[in-house]
Amino acid sequence: MTTEDNVLTDTSGQDRPPSRSGGVAAVTASVAQHVRALRLARGWSLDELSGRSGVSKGMVVQIEGARTNPSVGTLCRIADAFGVSVARLLEPAAERTVRVTRAADAPQLWQGGYGGFGRLLGALNEPNFVELWEWRLSPHDRHDSYDHAPSTRELLHVLNGELTVTVDGSEYMVGPGETIDFQADKAHSYRNDGDSPVRLLMVVVMPPGDFDRRRHG
Numbered sequence: 097m098t099t100e101d102n103v104l105t106d107t108s109g110q111d112r113p114p115s116r117s118g119g120v121a122a123v124t125a126s127v128a129q130h131v132r133a134l135r136l137a138r139g140w141s142l143d144e145l146s147g148r149s150g151v152s153k154g155m156v157v158q159i160e161g162a163r164t165n166p167s168v169g170t171l172c173r174i175a176d177a178f179g180v181s182v183a184r185l186l187e188p189a190a191e192r193t194v195r196v197t198r199a200a201d202a203p204q205l206w207q208g209g210y211g212g213f214g215r216l217l218g219a220l221n222e223p224n225f226v227e228l229w230e231w232r233l234s235p236h237d238r239h240d241s242y243d244h245a246p247s248t249r250e251l252l253h254v255l256n257g258e259l260t261v262t263v264d265g266s267e268y269m270v271g272p273g274e275t276i277d278f279q280a281d282k283a284h285s286y287r288n289d290g291d292s293p294v295r296l297l298m299v300v301v302m303p304p305g306d307f308d309r310r311r312h313g
Contacts (some may be wrong), residue, residue: 120165123203128162130185134178135160137176138306148264149177149202150309168205168214169242176245181227181307183219208237212288225302231286233259233294238287244280250300252286253258257294258285296313 108217135145142160146153151173159174164175168182175182186203197218206214212233219227233239252261253275259266264282278284280300288294 097177106164111237111294120140120203124165125162126188127166128160128185131156132160134180136224138178143169145174145177147310148308149173171205173242173282173309174245176302176307177309179245179304180302181219181225181302183216183227184221185299186216187219187221199236202230206231206239207231208239210237212237212239212293214239217261225304227300227302228297229298229300231294231298233257233286233288233296235288235293237294239283240285241280241283243283244300245305246281247303247304248280248299248300249277250280250284251275255295255297257288258290259294259296260289261285 131145137140140148142153145151148154149156151170155164155166155170156174158172159166168240171182171185175185178184182205195218199215199217202215202217204213204215212231214229217228217230218234219225224253231239252259254270254272256272258272259270260280261270261276262285263278264284268276270276286296
């Protein structure tokens with residue numbers, strides 16, 4: 097396995113795996129069910145999914161067996177490979193026309209080393225793939241993200257504090273009430289260099305179609 101797989105957390109050594117409270121076992125089971133079903137529906141082997149996503153075969157086996165709580169980075173890579181949103185891997189089996197979700201019930205997929213977190217508030221899975229996230233970064237918190245599928249865009253609106261966003265090596269300061277949008281198919285990161293917490297909302301818009309990382313290395 098890679099270091100990422102062993103640690104089961106995104107980005108820097110400051111990150112910690114998500115808390116196991118709030119129905120994480122149910123989320124893990126949903127991810128296992130959906131990953132296996134999507135893989136089999138496409139006729140992919142474990143090796144094929146591993147190659148397309150850049151996630152080790154051992155980690156894929158653990159995910160499908162509901163034996164691990166994968167990091168948000170791992171979930172993003174697998175979702176990209178299938179051409180679906182992360183929310184598609186988390187959704188319950190029964191679809192509803194109308195769904196109201198409390199923020200407290202939203203799955204927390206990232207937890208920073210200083211108390212920050214990122215949670216997926218909701219998503220649209222068809223006909224377009226759109227995700228809505230809430231992020232809170234405590235002072236010194238940092239989240240590094242892999243490049244997503246080509247043409248993926250992120251839209252961030254800062255509610256409180258000052259956020260430093262790095263996209264493909266260039267830094268941008270985003271203050272309260274300001275919004276930044278960018279192509280997220282390049283490596284990017286968010287960090288809080290200030291003394292106050294940063295709170296932001298993020299919208300992620302993904303293109304349809306699966307993504308094979310072996311062709312975009």
